Amino acid sequence: MLIRLLTSCKPGVIHDWAALERDLKRFLEPKAVVSRREELLVYDCDGLTMDRHAPPLAVLPKSTDEVAAIVAACHRHAIPFVARGSGTGLSGGALVEEEALLIVTSRMRRILAVDLSNQTITVEPGVINSWVTRAVAGDGFYYAPDPSSQVVCSIGGNVAENSGGVHCLKYGVTSNHVLSMRVVLPDGQVTELGGALSETCAIDLRGAFIGSEGTLGIATEITLRLLPAPQEVAVLLADFPSMESAGEAVRRITAAGVLPAGLEIMDHTCIAAVNAAFAEEEYPPEAGAVLLVELDGQSLEVKDAVALAITLCREAGAGEVREAWDEAERARLWKGRKSAISALGRQCPSYYLQDGVVPRTALPSVLAAIDRLSAEHGLVVANVFHAGDGNLHPLILYRASDPGVNEKVKTLGAAIMELCLAAGGSISGEHGVGSDKRCFLDRMFSEDDLSTMKRVRLAFDPDGLANPGKIFPTPKSCGESQRRVVALERSGRRLPDGAGVF
Structure with missing residues (x-):
């Protein structure tokens, strides 16, 4: 039953897109529905540009009510949907790999409430990260999470990926600064997760939602914790x-x-x-x-x-x-x-950015190993990272026009992920799993662990409509990764103990 539900939105299912588009145009203004092929190309990838898939249809809502109506329409037509913010994500999380409606929240850019007495601010998901601090800086407050892309990335995307940033060492990541959210569930219902207080007796569904990468629904109003500016x-x-x-x-x-x-x-x-x-x-x-x-x-x-x-x-x-x-x-x-x-992008037209985490004590050995791998594969790897919490960001630089380079780059990326896992680390610290790293998830977690995670997802989305195919490995999506792992094994590099087969 579990597997059947999680694969119910498999590629090859024929959806009535014309019927859905007519339904959406009944309550959305014309410019909020994007159907022309050349306009949809804008959304064919996120910040990870190696893989591209343009959606068949995109919508740009302006309110919670519109998002709820859109998702309800998807539910009626049994059509999957993918939420997208500013498109700066680096794990293919906003990629429409199979036919799905793309729901773009970039027009939802209002600051809804500021409560300085209780040090909170409530914003819509399209609000840009740096705008939050700008709104309250004059009153002596700021918003701590600050991804490097903070001048362009949106709060909704930060919530989806549980983003970190430069200040995460001392102040934590997004989940440490979100008090509550209004969320549209995958059937179109609207609910509240969390509350005005930092402590609650309720089950922490807010914590489950943050970092779920759009697989549990769409956050449309987010209440954030503000901090007093340091002296x-x-x-x-x-x-x-x-x-x-x-x-x-x-x-x-x-x-x-x-x-x-x-x-x-x-x-x-x-x-x-x-x-x-x-x-x-x-x-x-x-x-x-x-x-x-x-x-x-x-x-x-x-x-x-x-x-x-x-x-x-x-x-x-x-x-x-x-x-x-x-x-x-x-x-x-x-x-x-x-x-x-x-x-780096000015010097090399393409890059592939990884997001592994290792214990601080393992930094010297892992960085030295990355240098060796760079030489072995004949690809330049630049390193810029959050050293305080061991969150590495190795950038593999390449030219997309070189024959066979994509496979070569992904093989090197896989080897770097294996290094992080072997050092007792993780495949992601803040960029998420998305489509790019889902094939490594079962190298970190057991079958029972993954099954439990999938059951949580099913509780929110029993029909598997929200961002299908992301996070969890599947035989189809991970066939390519299996070939990369075989190549690693043939090269003589040892895989971590307990590593499973895809």
């Missing part, structure tokens, strides 16, 4: 001769009991790309790696932490250590890190 903020930029020495500085800082707001490392490839992208050199050009350390809190506390962090960086082998105390200079030091991926 003092300082940013350090330390350059190191190697990634290993920068990693050693991270180890020393965390071992000393210092808790930075952020700890970020960029390797030499990223440094060169960032310096080339801007008019003047942002970072020391000869450095093997740079470490950005942000410290915040009460003034005396920050001053002491800065002095200690500088000492620890120098003990680990740092050359120059720059300090930034005013907002403009801090933003200047962060600019290169926030722009690293786009800077």
Whole structure:
């Protein structure tokens, strides 16, 4: 029964798209329904551009009522749907692989309520991450989760992927800052998850929904926790001769009991790309790696932490250590890190970004292994990542026009995922599983674990209409991944203990 329900929306099912389009046009304005082929190409991929599938039909609702009516229509016609925010996701989560209606929330951009007394703000899913802080900064508050794409990514997408960002080391990820949500369930019903209080006696369905990647429904109103702006903020930029020495500085800082707001490392490839992208050199050009350390809190506390962090960086082998105390200079030091991926894109037309997590103690060995894999596969891998919590973001650079390069890139990506798992890590820290990494999920979890997760999904979506085919491995979707795993085994690299066969 479980398998039957989860595969009920399989490819090859014939849907009456004309009937659904007529139904939708009864309550949506004409420009909210997109059906022309050339216009639908805009939505053929998310930030992971290697795989592309344009949807047969897309809609752009402006309210919870419209979303509920759209989803109810899908339910009546037994047509699957996929929710999409700004399309900046990096795991193929908003990809329409099989025929499904694409529901784009980018027009839902209202800030619905601000309650500074209780430090909350309620927004629609299309509100851009950085807009939240902008709305309350004048009153001395801010919103902590800050993905590198915060000027373009939406809060709805952040909720779907449980996004992190630079400040996740100290302040946590999206789930730590969402109090409640109004959610449209896969049959069109509207419900509330969570509440105004951070603690509740109810089962935490809010926590189950966040990070579910659109497989449990669509959040249409989201109440976020705001934080008072810290009294003092300082940013350090330390350059190191190697990634290993920068990693050693991270180890020393965390071992000393210092808790930075952020700890970020960029390797030499990223440094060169960032310096080339801007008019003047942002970072020391000869450095093997740079470490950005942000410290915040009460003034005396920050001053002491800065002095200690500088000492620890120098003990680990740092050359120059720059300090930034005013907002403009801090933003200047962060600019290169926030722009690293786009800077690399200027140098190479295509990239494949991974999102593995390893224990901090494993960073040196895993980074060295990634360098070896890069050389073996003949592909450049740039590293920029959240060093404080071991969340790696290796970017495999390639040219899509090169024959057979997609398979070569994915084989290297699979090898990097295997490294993370073998080190006791995870296949994703914040980008989600989506379609890109679903074939590695059964290497992390047992059959019983996966079955339990699927039962939770069925409780919300018994007909399997919400973002079908995502997260969980299937024989069809994972056939290609199986061939990559065989290639890894033939190369002599050992798979993690207990790794299953797809």
